[in-house]
Amino acid sequence: MLGEQINVPVFSLGDKTSPVDIAKQALQHAKDNNNDYLIVDTAGRLHIDEELMEELRLIHSEIKPDEVLLVVDAMTGQDAVNVADNFNKQLELTGVVLTKLDGDSRGGAALSVKAVTGCPIKFAALGEKIDALEPFHPERMASRILGMGDMLSLIEKAQMNIDTEKAKEMERKMRNAEFTFDDFLEQMDQVKKLGPIDQIMDMIPGMGKLKQSKDLKVDEKQMGRIEAIVQSMTKNEKQNPDTINHNRRKRIAVGSGTSIAEVNRLIKQFDEMRRMMKQFSDMMGPKGPKGKAMKQLKGMAAKGGMKFPFR
Structure with a gap:
């Protein structure tokens, strides 16, 4: 449904095929169709499950991705830090995506993900729609947490949306x-x-x-x-x-x-x-x-x- 909304093709083989096989065939499909990028969206995990982690390791070894991004819910606070730490130890993350930064927590606790994992926060989501996903700027987030605003992001939004x-x-x-x-x-x-x-x-x-x-x-x-x-x-x-x-x-x-x-x-x-x-x-x-x-x-x-x- 999201792929249709943003006009991006989605490769799928249904629920009966293993995620590892889907990932392998998706990569071949992308090569055959001269696609520039392939995003493999794995099943969500709220806690560390050894069976699911093994599945991730197999997918990683088969398709050898350039980036391994962990999507973290900013509202979960310290739990997000623990999950990121465990994932990083097993998969060597290259970056983190923070979601729900439009919530009351402002994502303060989740920012310690960088300190614990050493992985940069690459994207932040300030809402549920696709246009709410934006590159992460640490100095701007610090300003928001301190209540000092974020005029640069506001100016960028204005430049993109105002005629x-x-x-x-x-x-x-x-x-x-x-x-x-x-x-x-x-x-x-x-x-x-x-x-x-x-x-x-x-x-x-x-x-x-x-x-x-x-x-x-x-x-x-x-x-x-x-x-x-x-x-x-x-x-x-x-x-x-x-x-x-x-x-x-x-x-x-x-x-x-x-x-x-x-x-x-x-x-x-x-x-x-x-x-x-x-x-x-x-x-x-x-x-x-x-x-x-x-x-x-x-x-x-x-x-x-x-x-x-x-x-």
Whole structure:
């Protein structure tokens, strides 16, 4: 099923053929079809079983893999370290994959796998879907554990998932106070591509601790309600929120399965956001006080032979 989802061919001979024979035939199949890589996924083992370990040793001797990776559940803590130590003694691991790092434990105990086995942690999984698997960066994980965020990973996610041209167009609309509810929906869609909101907050310095505050509750369902409200608006209402009178708000509430109070609150917050964008744009523009100050500062820097790094 996973192979179909990510368009990767999967070789299988059913449950009756021994895992050793499946691995041998899979290797030959990969060679015959000029495949670049072969990943042999063995049965999961929560504890050391001599019979299963012997099976692994036989597979290893038959196909002679370049990499032997052990997948470790970060939530199991010290147990993960013991399993990794035993596996490494019998198979000589080349690396470890940490899963469930999106859980409450943050994987602190499982990081000692490196110290015990000497094997590098090569990949980390921050969720259940395939796109949640990413290369492991020890310094970034240390920052997350200490509550210092992980801006580099957040920037990389943004670079991979956010359309640069769309972002520039959105910036222009914000500056010119042309931001509409359609643009708002598009922004929400871009944010969702980065991953769950609570994980994004963990990557922002200081936000991890703030997330635990009673005053700040991360509610993914609320985003769904907001989307429902906006999608219940007509095209004209999305483009011109000022036209949404009481009767229209009542119709939108019924259509989105929400209350008139929720619709009112969203429209009010949207108006305030647009007003703030306009004020900020005016301040930072060439005619605004900030814009003039920046221009003067650039002039002073140029006279002094300094390079001014800001636009």
